[in-house]
Amino acid sequence: MNRSSGDSGQSSSMSYIKSSTFKSVFELCDVVSVIVCCRADTSIMLIIESSSNEYWIPSIKVTGLNSWLGHLAKDLLNDIFGCNASVQGLMRLNKLWLPSPHKFSYICHAIFTADVTLEMKKKSKSPFGKYRGKIRWCNLDDILKLFGSNVLKSPEILDFIAWINRKPSAILNPPSDHETVGSFMEISENVIVSGKNTIYEQIVEAAGIDRHAQEVLYKEFVLMSYPAIYLTFTNFAKFVVDLGWTKEEATHLYRSADIYGRGGISFREFLYFLSATEPGTSHGGGPAELRCRYIFRYLDTDKNNLLKRDEMKNLVILVRKSRKMSLDPTQVEKELVECYQSIGIAETYPLTMSDFLRAVGELKVRGTSQIFRAPNSVQKIIKDIIDRDAKSQEESLQPVSIGGYAKCPLYELGIHSVKIGNMINVEQLWSIENATSCTSTLPVSVNETSRKVSTDKFHQNSKSNELLRSLRKLYDLNKKTTCYIKLDSFVYNWGTLDSSVIAKNLASVCSEVKAIFLKERRLLDIPSPVYILGDLHGNFTDLLNFERILWHVGPALCPCNLLFLGDYVDRGYFSFEVISYLFSYKIQSPKKVFLLRGNHEIRRVQQQWTFEKECRMKFGEKLGPFIFNSINDAMDCLPLAAVIDGRVFCCHGGIPPPWLCPVVSAINDIPSLLNDPQEQSSLAWELMWNDPIRAKTVTDKIAMELLANEGFAVNAKRGTAHIFSVEALEKFLASNGFTHLVRAHEVVEAGFYLQQKGHLLTVFSSSKYCGGVNTAACILADQGKIRILRLDSE
Numbered sequence: 001m002n003r004s005s006g007d008s009g010q011s012s013s014m015s016y017i018k019s020s021t022f023k024s025v026f027e028l029c030d031v032v033s034v035i036v037c038c039r040a041d042t043s044i045m046l047i048i049e050s051s052s053n054e055y056w057i058p059s060i061k062v063t064g065l066n067s068w069l070g071h072l073a074k075d076l077l078n079d080i081f082g083c084n085a086s087v088q089g090l091m092r093l094n095k096l097w098l099p100s101p102h103k104f105s106y107i108c109h110a111i112f113t114a115d116v117t118l119e120m121k122k123k124s125k126s127p128f129g130k131y132r133g134k135i136r137w138c139n140l141d142d143i144l145k146l147f148g149s150n151v152l153k154s155p156e157i158l159d160f161i162a163w164i165n166r167k168p169s170a171i172l173n174p175p176s177d178h179e180t181v182g183s184f185m186e187i188s189e190n191v192i193v194s195g196k197n198t199i200y201e202q203i204v205e206a207a208g209i210d211r212h213a214q215e216v217l218y219k220e221f222v223l224m225s226y227p228a229i230y231l232t233f234t235n236f237a238k239f240v241v242d243l244g245w246t247k248e249e250a251t252h253l254y255r256s257a258d259i260y261g262r263g264g265i266s267f268r269e270f271l272y273f274l275s276a277t278e279p280g281t282s283h284g285g286g287p288a289e290l291r292c293r294y295i296f297r298y299l300d301t302d303k304n305n306l307l308k309r310d311e312m313k314n315l316v317i318l319v320r321k322s323r324k325m326s327l328d329p330t331q332v333e334k335e336l337v338e339c340y341q342s343i344g345i346a347e348t349y350p351l352t353m354s355d356f357l358r359a360v361g362e363l364k365v366r367g368t369s370q371i372f373r374a375p376n377s378v379q380k381i382i383k384d385i386i387d388r389d390a391k392s393q394e395e396s397l398q399p400v401s402i403g404g405y406a407k408c409p410l411y412e413l414g415i416h417s418v419k420i421g422n423m424i425n426v427e428q429l430w431s432i433e434n435a436t437s438c439t440s441t442l443p444v445s446v447n448e449t450s451r452k453v454s455t456d457k458f459h460q461n462s463k464s465n466e467l468l469r470s471l472r473k474l475y476d477l478n479k480k481t482t483c484y485i486k487l488d489s490f491v492y493n494w495g496t497l498d499s500s501v502i503a504k505n506l507a508s509v510c511s512e513v514k515a516i517f518l519k520e521r522r523l524l525d526i527p528s529p530v531y532i533l534g535d536l537h538g539n540f541t542d543l544l545n546f547e548r549i550l551w552h553v554g555p556a557l558c559p560c561n562l563l564f565l566g567d568y569v570d571r572g573y574f575s576f577e578v579i580s581y582l583f584s585y586k587i588q589s590p591k592k593v594f595l596l597r598g599n600h601e602i603r604r605v606q607q608q609w610t611f612e613k614e615c616r617m618k619f620g621e622k623l624g625p626f627i628f629n630s631i632n633d634a635m636d637c638l639p640l641a642a643v644i645d646g647r648v649f650c651c652h653g654g655i656p657p658p659w660l661c662p663v664v665s666a667i668n669d670i671p672s673l674l675n676d677p678q679e680q681s682s683l684a685w686e687l688m689w690n691d692p693i694r695a696k697t698v699t700d701k702i703a704m705e706l707l708a709n710e711g712f713a714v715n716a717k718r719g720t721a722h723i724f725s726v727e728a729l730e731k732f733l734a735s736n737g738f739t740h741l742v743r744a745h746e747v748v749e750a751g752f753y754l755q756q757k758g759h760l761l762t763v764f765s766s767s768k769y770c771g772g773v774n775t776a777a778c779i780l781a782d783q784g785k786i787r788i789l790r791l792d793s794e
Contacts, residue, residue: 021051021059021226024392025102025219031227032068033059033111034076035091037164038121043137044161045080045124046146049153052234055136055146056153057111057160059227068110077114080124080131088113091163094229095186096222099215109227111160140165147263154228155264175266178229187229191218191267199286200272206287207275208663209378214271216382219389221267230264243277244375253277256298274378279735280662283369289357295372296356306350312336319367339365379663380737383646463512464584467505470497471577475540478574490573492618503623506580510630513583516590517637522684523667524594524642529560529782531789532650534744534763535598536564538572538614542767542776543581545791550778555589560780563642565744565763566598566652566688569631570609571770576618579631597638598652598744599688602677606632636675640687641667643738644781650742654690655724655732656683657712664736678720689721691745692729692760726756733759740786742779751777752788767791 022028035057036045046055060076062068069087077087094109116124124135138146143161146152159169174180177191192214193204209217224235236257237250245253257265257273265273276294281287299311307315316336320327340347342364343355351359359365477493531550536543551558568582569575586593599605606612606628615631616624641651641664649655649664660683661667670681677684693702693713702723705713711728715721729741741760746753747769753762767776776791 021049022223025098025223025389026392028098028102028107028222028226029104030062030068030107031059031109032062032076033057033109033227034087035111035113035160035164036077036080036116036124037113038116038118038137039164040118041139042164043121043139043142044164046136046138046143046157047131048134048136050134052153054151054153054232054234055138055157056228057157058131069112080135081116081120086114088115090183091160092183092185094227095184096226096229097186097188097191098222099189099219102219107226109229150233150263152232152263154225154230154232155262156228156230158263173260173262175268177266177268185229187267193268193271199290200268202285203275203281203287203290204271206662207278207281207378208661208666209271209275209278210665210668212668213379213382213665216385217271217274217378218267220385221270228264230262230266231270232264236265236270239381240374243378243381252298252301255300255303256294259297261303274374277372277374278663279373279377280658282662288369289361291372292357292360292368293353295368296353298372306352307356308350309336309347312339312351315365315367315371318371322367322370322373377663377735377737379665380735383737387646462588463505463508464587467502467509467580468584470502470505471540471581473497475544475574475577479541490617499619500623503619503627506583506627507630509580509583509587510634513586514634514637516586517595517634517639518672520639521668522640522670522672523664524563524596524639525646526561526563526594526642526644528645529780530563530644531560532563532565532644532742532763532779532781533765534565534778535567535747535766535769536572536578537567537570537600537766537769538575538578538610539766539769539776540572540574540577540581542765542791543578546765546776546778549791550789555585555593558592560782561592561594563594563644563650564596565650565742566596566638567600567744568595568598569611569614570600570606572766573610573614575611575614576627576631579635583631583634594642595638596642596650596652597635597640597677597684597688601632601635601638602688603632603675632675637673640670640684645784646737647739647784648742648781648786649733649736649738649740651687652743653686653688653721653745654692654743655729655741656686656690657722657724657728658710658731660686664738686721689715689718689745691715691718691721691723692756692762693723693725694755726759729756729760742781742786747772747774749774751775751790752779761786761788763788765791 021031033056037043045058047058048055058076058080089112090110091113092111094111095106096109097106098104121137124137136142138161140161143152143157147155147158152158162169177187179186179188179190192211193201194211195201196205204214221231224239225231233251233254236254237247240250240253241247253273254265257269259265259269272290273294275281276287276291281291283291295315296307299307299314301311301314302308313332313336316332316339317327320332320335325331337347343351343359344364345351345355356365360368473495474493474497477495531546533546550560551562555562562585564582568579572578582593582595586595600609600611603612612624612628615628618624619627641649643649643664655661666683667687670684674680674684677688693706698706702713706725706728711725711731712722715723717723733739733741739759741756743760743762744764746762746764747766748762748764749772751764751767751774754760755762761779763777763779764774765776765778767774778789778791780787780789
């Protein structure tokens with residue numbers, strides 16, 4: 001019931017898709033079904049679906065603007081009966097919301113009714129074509145037997161046969177998130193859980209399943225169940241097996257998830273179950289009570305709402321397994337007797353749900369916090385779903401492959417021509433003489449906003465390019481000065497440039513880039529290829545050397561994305577140039593240049609070191625504080641971590657402890673504005689300050705602390721945050737589906753340092769740091785490979 005992920009096999013196979021009616025969320029469309037009934041013997045027609053071997057009513061997909069009734073009569077009923085059958089009316093219309101980026105905001109399932117005679121029923125038993133051998137006529141008793149065998153696609157079929165027999169609905173306690181009026185049912189955007197008012201909402205919050213993750217799971221739920229509205233055992237079992245559970249456990253898990261015993265679970269019930277079994281979900285307060293309710297149903301094998309002695313014995317076995325204790329029958333029996341004695345009841349007395357919850361709350365039954373945990377985090381499945389859907393969407397947008405050539409995404413024409421030379425100049429394509437035909441007019445889709453973005457990216461008179469041009473002139477004037485000299489001996493040469501004009505341009509750039517940072521998620525999702533750079537610490541020389549080699553015509557025309565891991569300022573006295581350069585290019589290429597926050601992007605730290613002094617020294621006592629605050633106002637909004645291709649986790653310092661970040665999506669819950677991160681977000685602070693432990697520094701005291709705190713210990717070297725072990729890193733990577741951690745934060749002589757079984761890579765991108773002899777390096781992540789590039793700065 002709770003094993004390590006290493007025993008779970010492949011958790012990303014998504015085998016349940018094979019038995020779904022649709023193979024991709026992008027195929028989802030309207031469906032028309034019909035309840036074909038023979039009132040002479042009160043039976044209805046069911047079709048066995050070849051993909052899942054489940055029974056369902058006759059259905060057909062309807063795409064585009066095609067007629068629902070036309071498809072129903074011509075393409076479905078005519079195929080079955082060889083003639084037109086009369087459609088009586090609409091029994092139910094289900095409308096299901098679909099989150100973006102689906103091409104439809106909702107899809108509909110229309111369920112009609114059609115009456116047939118006994119003679120027509122006989123004709124349907126030997127149809128030709130796709131329905132041959134797949135039709136079965138069932139009365140109420142037949143359907144109840146199929147229901148008991150878990151081979152109905154949805155318990156809705158019980159409703160259909162009840163309607164034929166003019167009996168009340170067979171489905172008790174319909175889900176609250178199914179909004180129903182008469183024969184119309186809608187599942188709207190309200191199905192997504194938010195807030196913390198109920199214990200169900202609290203457990204979703206405790207599991208770290210945010211809105212984005214819920215939307216991914218909702219689309220997957222629809223893909224598994226549609227056109228039905230309930231998820232039945234077949235696909236549920238395949239999903240939990242992909243999470244690492246065994247097939248035997250799946251039966252008990254479904255009973256636990258099916259709160260109302262209706263034989264089908266709604267999306268919210270599916271979500272609550274996943275939240276309850278998530279490895280990182282806390283076991284306290286409301287979530288603990290809800291988890292215990294799930295555990296009770298898991299143990300209640302005969303579904304009589306009572307736990308008998310043999311069922312309580314299974315609880316003892318599960319707890320001993322989770323603690324890796326012996327399952328010797330004598331020891332198990334002894335502990336079971338002690339459990340009943342602790343509760344204070346006879347062993348022949350069965351426990352009700354209330355008895356069980358009370359015993360757990362009074363600590364008379366122990367160990368429930370360790371059991372009922374999925375072997376793998378659902379976040380890993382979510383990542384695989386996102387990867388799969390991105391590939392499906394890309395393929396759906398691609399033209400048909402011709403002649404064996406590889407497919408490619410749809411392209412569109414950029415509206416400007418870039419002239420490359422000593423200067424980069426931009427001209428609109430349609431203003432260049434003899435360059436376009438009369439039929440090649442400016443696309444109507446080009447609006448003023450996209451025109452301005454394209455112009456600002458390259459035009460020499462944009463604020464960002466004016467600032468970049470000034471930075472290069474200032475570098476030429478001051479490049480003979482090493483960036484790591486003492487501040488007292490630093491003489492800055494402005495030449496003919498006006499510092500007040502540069503300050504004005506920089507303030508404008510800071511305001512614009514701040515707005516960009518505020519719109520970004522705290523955990524960035526970046527596709528490869530990506531160049532990853534570590535600490536720069538005011539080393540503008542090395543930054544320009546990287547530019548010369550890797551993106552010499554600017555980031556906008558570079559084939560790779562750029563990711564900077566923080567610590568742009570302090571210690572080196574070209575910090576103003578470094579941060580101004582990065583901010584300017586971030587404005588020009590917000591989807592290609594990405595900046596994370598390091599522990600030196602904090603005012604208090606800069607005041608202890610050199611950046612505040614540098615601003616005053618270069619801009620004076622009046623403009624200096626203004627520049628210092630303008631830059632920091634933007635840095636207060638920097639994202640904190642990034643994931644490349646869903647596999648490589650990147651941050652400045654290191655992984656956070658599980659009690660702050662049970663799942664990586666919790667990073668997106670950090671506030672976007674942090675002017676005092678130590679007080680405002682412990683999670684943000686840990687991402688910026690944590691370090692991996694080095695084997696030589698582990699004392700007996702630290703080893704005990706690591707053991708007691710899930711692989712984390714106090715970071716004595718820095719006086720704040722934590723150090724983490726290789727075991728903590730492996731658990732973090734495995735639970736989130738990552739392969740590596742790339743981080744900065746520490747100077748390393750070779751420019752990079754590989755440790756913790758090769759899964760952690762430290763990169764440092766400032767050479768000769770503080771007068772040392774270290775090399776600068778960067779990382780290239782591309783096509784599943786992590787490559788190290790070292791800078792020859794001689």
